[in-house]
Amino acid sequence: MSGVLIVAEHRQGALREVTLELIAAAKELKNAGVGPLAVAMLGSDVSAMLGVVALDGVDEIIHVPVAMDEFNGEVYRQALPALIRQRRPLVLLTGFTVDAMSYAPALAASLGLGFASDVTGCSAQKGWLTATRGLYAGKVQVQLDFGDGAPVLLMLRPGAWSPAGGFGSPVVTRLEAGVDLSQVRIKHREYITPQTEGIDLGTSDFILAIGRGVGEKDNVPVFERLADRLGATLACSRPLVDSGWLPHARQVGQSGATVKPELYLALGISGAVEHLAGMKASGTIIAVNSDPEAAIFNVAHYGAVTDLFALAEALEQLT
């Protein structure tokens, strides 16, 4: 048993960026002696994506032909055990993504693999693997190990590794995994793209984002006015959209918009990974929170520990 096997992620014919990050992480493991690096691609025709994956450090691209192009977790649950039996990798890598969330843990359970999700660091020494992940909204880090050398499946946090680059010349092979589509219990029907309602957070230079700290719906207009006064675009964290206080088009984060304004002023947002995923690349981040330990202060450039209503009032008086 040796080597790293990556499960490539793609959607609507395009490779997803996280795959390149997985390659970067896998190269580290390969350099630590884990063994060759292979990337598995499931789909009917993956030829258009081969060039993107054929990067320096990748030894093999394994095309697993399946006559189904939309992602289906059932297909991955059928195909990957065959692949694992054939290649006997020591480490399997997927992204900690919505797609992988619907097959990777199931695979770990049914095959009895070592397993950890939302992994932000991993390393290997003499075939022993260790990994790091967060607990309690990232306020604590935990170091994990995986005992007896059975294969380990790690789901890596998107954005934790910089995407790999540099072209390589992997061999491309084909592996029939015996997927039986008649046994697939889930059917894809259609995609629905979210309504934008004419709001485009992506083009704003200055975003004022509010979080659950605003407490209730009736407080939202205070911040709409404040944003207007400051010349900022109003955005929010997910709970405000879940509660129906603001439209989805104003949501920043993993399941909302990814923004990169020059200025991001976050009021009453704790800094969950899924929120940070959408705004951490902003030029200058100012965070206001009543909790001095809020995770948002770890990505913010400026921070203030105060009540956001008192601050909003003071800002209104000064402008």
Place this chain on the structure above:
Amino acid sequence: MRIIICVKRVAVLSDDVAFTDDGLAVDPDYLDFTLNEWDACAVDEAIRIRDAVGEGEVVVVTAGDPDADGELRRCLAMGADRAVRVWTEALRQPDPLTVAHALAEVIRPEEPDLVLCGVQSSDALQGATGAALAGFLDLPVVAVVTMIAYDATTRTATVHRELEGGMIDVVETTTPAVLTIQTGINRPRYVTFRAIQEAQGRDVAVQVAEPFGRRAYGIRGMSMPTRRRAEMIGGNPTEIAARILQIVRGSSAA
């Protein structure tokens, strides 16, 4: 029909943290506990489906020690019909496979039509237990679900799977199936103090599960992450506001 919801009593960290003497866990004195936010949505959704179908049973299950009974009774107060707590010694060090295996042991004989979990637990943030459970039960699983339309005649469920960026993948699954529920699918009903009081007298069935015999991982140690801290602005709200305005005006964005 029978709907099972896996619910977890989650820990919330107080401002301070200290580790236990062996360094492998956070000292429980520094933790508060509550019902996982995602699971509250799952319970609410199950009750809605039961009520829409017009018959059936909603059963909440947790894997944990007797301290979790309070969270189970909260779910009974919301409208769940029955509560089960499963325990096995291996749960002293819970990992998603150990937990999912224990849950599977009590769920399998219940022959549910639907099993709902939360997308993630707010303390462990693993996003894994629900799909692992589907692995042990050999059921289809759809993760990150924001809408469920259950058809009692065909026994299929059409569900919305929320992808990155907010795009929805509409899929149809046969049942029984495991669905992991995302917040926003509903606004969980308000539970009155009176309902919570009444639920105190209700039974929680306790079952002991066989251990899985294999762990997802071992814990080597815990630490506080090294942090890049923001430059903190001190003072009263007016002083803070003035400094923020200075930063805003100094940037070319405003």
